[in-house]
Amino acid sequence: MKQEFELFFKKLLGEENAYFDEIHKRAYSYDATRKHYLPDGVLFPRNERDICEILKFCNENKIIIIPRGSGSGFTGGALAINGGVILSFEKHMNKILEIDLENLVAVVQPGLININLQKEVKKYGLFYPPDPASMEYSSLGGNVSENAGGMRAAKYGITKDYVMALRAVLPNGEVIRAGKRTIKDVAGYNLAGILIASEGSLAVLSELTLKLIPLPKFKKTAMGIFPSVQSAMNAVYKSLASGVSPVSMEFLDNLSIRAVEQKFQKGLPVDAGAILIADVDGNVKEALDEDLKKLQHYFLEEGALEFKIAKDEEEAANIWFARKNCSQSIAMYGNLKLNEDITVPRSKLPKLLEGIEEISQKYDFKIPCFGHTGDGNVHTNVMVSDKNNEAEVKKGYEAVEEIFKLTIELGGTLSGEHGIGISKAPFMKLAFNEAEMNLMRNIKKAFDPNNILNPFKMGL
Amino acid sequence: MKQEFELFFKKLLGEENAYFDEIHKRAYSYDATRKHYLPDGVLFPRNERDICEILKFCNENKIIIIPRGSGSGFTGGALAINGGVILSFEKHMNKILEIDLENLVAVVQPGLININLQKEVKKYGLFYPPDPASMEYSSLGGNVSENAGGMRAAKYGITKDYVMALRAVLPNGEVIRAGKRTIKDVAGYNLAGILIASEGSLAVLSELTLKLIPLPKFKKTAMGIFPSVQSAMNAVYKSLASGVSPVSMEFLDNLSIRAVEQKFQKGLPVDAGAILIADVDGNVKEALDEDLKKLQHYFLEEGALEFKIAKDEEEAANIWFARKNCSQSIAMYGNLKLNEDITVPRSKLPKLLEGIEEISQKYDFKIPCFGHTGDGNVHTNVMVSDKNNEAEVKKGYEAVEEIFKLTIELGGTLSGEHGIGISKAPFMKLAFNEAEMNLMRNIKKAFDPNNILNPFKMGL
Structure with a gap:
């Protein structure tokens, strides 16, 4: 410099x-x-x-x-x-500027850590639902720029569903305001809409106005053990199509279950094809009971070997323990983890998992899968046993590319949560045609003609 | 040509x-x-x-x-x-292409009339919530292009909350696909986000993929009569801030009540300051009862003279009759109606109505107000008694401009539902700065460099 x-x-x-x-x-x-x-x-x-x-x-x-x-x-x-x-923004621009209890919005700076907002609004009986796995350390500016998801998306949606307004600075130094503190606002183009998920490439966010909702009073956790991953995936989409609205509907496949059990000895069913974990919440106990009854019905109908409702918070925490420790436990399968966050329409989950099993056999990699099936979002992990073996690593990436192709074929997306950045940029051509890529380049130019803002990302 | x-x-x-x-x-x-x-x-x-x-x-x-x-x-x-x-699109491209019961989405052509989708999905126990007042004749392509709202927005949001994916044709004839049939999709820019509400000026929508939700089983209607419009507006935002989630929360002011009563003689309380009408819905009766209890509490706390829950559908229809016939009834106040769909943060509703009253006195126009207060959206109607009196009409538009200024001051928007088009284009400068207007022009150019698509609208 x-x-x-x-x-x-x-x-x-x-x-x-x-x-x-x-x-x-x-x-x-x-x-x-x-x-x-x-x-x-x-x-x-x-x-x-x-x-x-x-x-x-x-x-x-x-x-x-x-x-x-x-x-x-x-x-x-x-x-x-x-x-x-x-x-x-972590040093200065990390504050809550306002919690507006009358209109149920929070105004925050981009460097504020997600969990700090969640904790603060909880004091007022309010709730900020987006909960990326990184919520204890990721910033809300980052969350908006990547349009972060999380476990609660099946019921509560993702970051974009909570962005009411943004202030942002254009590359030429001019400030723009996008959106309002109102549910309805159709004056002018939806500038907030295009800034969300733009990965810091269009403008620099300087202030976020986020929607809050009343904190639900009750929560319950249920678990189902399934003979096969396909039966679990069928249970996911059929129960959701029936009208149950679980906060989250998470799954672990057999490889993930075995990995957690080997590391922590919790007595998990190591021969099960998959475990499904679902939370339901609400303000009226009867509504939760109805949801749980429906879940039980569809889980058993799809062949669940066991269905269990946690009696108290401790039991719920035990059930969740397996899911929350998947990511670290699967390290036993290799020292290089090529993890992706593909997402497909929920009804395609059984086919997706079937295809991944075939890819696993074809390339001879263990590919443990877990994630947010309630919204079709599966974390796939191609485990390369030796990260110093170049040929193996190359083969690993070939397996990843095949998973992406399968995902696109099934009407899914390269990324449900993590964005494109540089890691997935080479795969953009699998998902987008030349017209779409050119349009995105033109939009980038409309905001940033000199290409100074986070350039050369997202395959642009 | x-x-x-x-x-x-x-x-x-x-x-x-x-x-x-x-x-x-x-x-x-x-x-x-x-x-x-x-x-x-x-x-x-x-x-x-x-x-x-x-x-x-x-x-x-x-x-x-x-x-x-x-x-x-x-x-x-x-x-x-x-x-x-x-x-x-009304002649050929007006069909439902698919109702995907497994993933709860509908794929439709842009010319499909909103109500035809609502009726069809109801057969499967499903629900497409966006309900602009025009839903019996407006098309879904138009709804998306204007980001139409409706009565149910307080609980269910607006059109943009139901657009999962779009196909669209760029001015150069290339087809782009935006979004997926998945809750999560963060690959590339949010192209669907910017197409929504773009008033047909960026691309031509050719196919819409819309989210459906399970149809709630139960619905109840409540009504409150208030001594003043301010007390009603306080009841609106306080009950919503308390966590009640009514499907809709509609209001009529005194001028609207009188107009409906004069036309239809329904025994409405012509001396009341305002009437609030609220629908609650859900799958569990206990949850509805709890919502109604809270509404009653806040309505009475804010001074409601009467609170009534409809016993059956007939009584509910009677309650709704007044609201549904406002628009035609107020014609008694003048033969030119300058109606606007301003929206403010809910807590600003009392101030907004107070300000409109002052504007009404200053300009000596009757300005009956009614609308969707649950989301802060008020339909204001400056009634000009003689549309052939040029001076009167000019004064009417001055009153409208003052209402817009007040709205912006209160953090509101020029348009909650109707868009900008040509009618509100002159007022864009009240709401947007030069940087924002230039950015919108640049975005327009990125999509449509020859400016052939619905040009010279929205103040661009």
Whole structure:
């Protein structure tokens, strides 16, 4: 980075908010992909005005900017793959600005950690449902930029369903406001709609207005043990089509069950084809009971060997333990995990799991699967036993590509939650035609003509 | 229109699907604004391929295209204000293509009338909630293009909350697919998000995939009579903030009550400040009872003179009669109705109604108000007694502008449901800054570089 650029940033933000030393650059060089790319500097804006000044300067001088929440992304969205400055909101712009109890919205800064909002609004009997697995450390700005999902999506939807309004700074330093604190707003283009999931490539979010809902009073947890993964997948989509609305409907396949059992010895059914775990919630006990009755009916009808309702919170926590420890437990199958977050229409889940089993045999990899089947979102993990064996790793990626192809064939998407970033960019051509890719490039240009905002991501 | 262009269209679509005669042009010259603009022709595409060919030809020859559903819009979105050809879906592209009972989605063509989808899915115990007042004649393509709302928005949201995927044709004739039949999909930009509410100015919708939900089993209707419109507005936002989730929460002010009573003699309380009508629904009777109990509590706390729960469907229909006949009844106050669909955050409703009362006095117009207060959406009607008195009409529009200013001051929007079109285009500058307007123009250009698709609308 040119000396004069460094001086500009230091003068604008103060020495304590603009860093160009090796230690800071290294600290902001990575994310959850475990890949490293050194940026040219790290900036901590104190407010929206700082963002405006930074962007204006960068736009004039063609300096690349990478907006960064907590760096917990799985696809490299926050990586400085072509250098540039990191714009981090974790130091200053991490606050709750307002909780509006009359209109049930929260106004927050982009660096606020998801769980901090959840905890705060709970004090008022309110609820912010989006719960990505990273919620204890991922930022809401990151959540909006990736349109993060989570376990509760089957009933409560995903981040986009809770974004009411955004303030954002365009690359030329101008501030735009998108959306309102109202359910209905159809004046002008849906700018908030296109900013959500844009992976920091169109504008820099400076303020988020998020919808809250009343916290449901009751919650219950149920579990079903199935002879095969197909029978479980049938139970998922049939019960949901019948009108049950579980908060979450999660599953573990046999490989995942075995891995958790080997690591933790919890007495899990290691011969089962799959376990389904479902939470139901609401304000009226009778409604929960009705939901549970329907779940039991469809689970048993599809061949469940066992159906159990947790008696209390401790039993519920025990049931959830297996699901929550899948990700770490499956490490026993290999030291390189190629994990993807594909999603298909729920009725295609049985076919998807069948296809993955075939791919597993064809390539001779263990592919444990678990995830959010209530919304068709399956976490597939191609386990490569030796990450230093180049041929094996290459074969692993071939298996991943085949999983993507199968997913697209079934009407599904490359990514249900994690975004595209750099990890999935090579696969965009499987999912999008040239017209769609060109249109996305044109939209990028409409916001960011100099291509300074998180460029060369998403296959654009 | 050039002879050669007419010949091209007639050859492409057949004589029976391409018209350039006066009668057809006149028949497609108007919409619900009652304004008239003659188009140069009317085309009835039979399928998506036709749309592609039409658009490609028009793009090459710079012919303006106005996509048109049923022409029921209130803001002139379907008017050929600068000539061009009308693209109408009502003749051929008006079908339900699929009802997917396993994934709870419907795939439909843009010309399908909203009510026809509602009726069909009801046969399967399913529910398509968006219910614009025009639902008996407005098309779903139009609903998506305007992001139509309706009475049920307080609980069930609006059209955008039910759009899962779209197929659309770009002005250059290329087909794009946006979204999937899945809850989660974060691959690439949210193209469906920006197409919704774009008023036919970015691409021509050729297929809509809409979310369905299970039809709730029970419904109940309650009514409260309030001494003042402010007390009613307080009851609205306080009961909603308490966690009640009514399907709809509608209101009539005193002028509206009097108008309906004068026309229909139903024994309405003509001295009341306002009436609130609320529907609650669900699958468990206990849950409905709990909601009704809460409504009663907050209505009475805010000073309701009477609270009544309808015993049966007939009583419910009687209660709803007043609300459903507001729009026609208020004609007694003037022969020109300047009606707007402003929306504010719910807690601002008391201030909004107070301000409208002041504007009414200042300009000496009756301004009856009614509408969907559950989502902050108020239909305001500046009643001009003589539409041929130019000075009066001008003053009427000044009153409207003042209502818009007040709405924006209160954090509200120019349009909750009707869109901008031409009617509200002059007011866009009240709501959007230059950066926002420029960005919208750039987005328009990214989709439609030759500006052939419904150009010069929305203040762009």
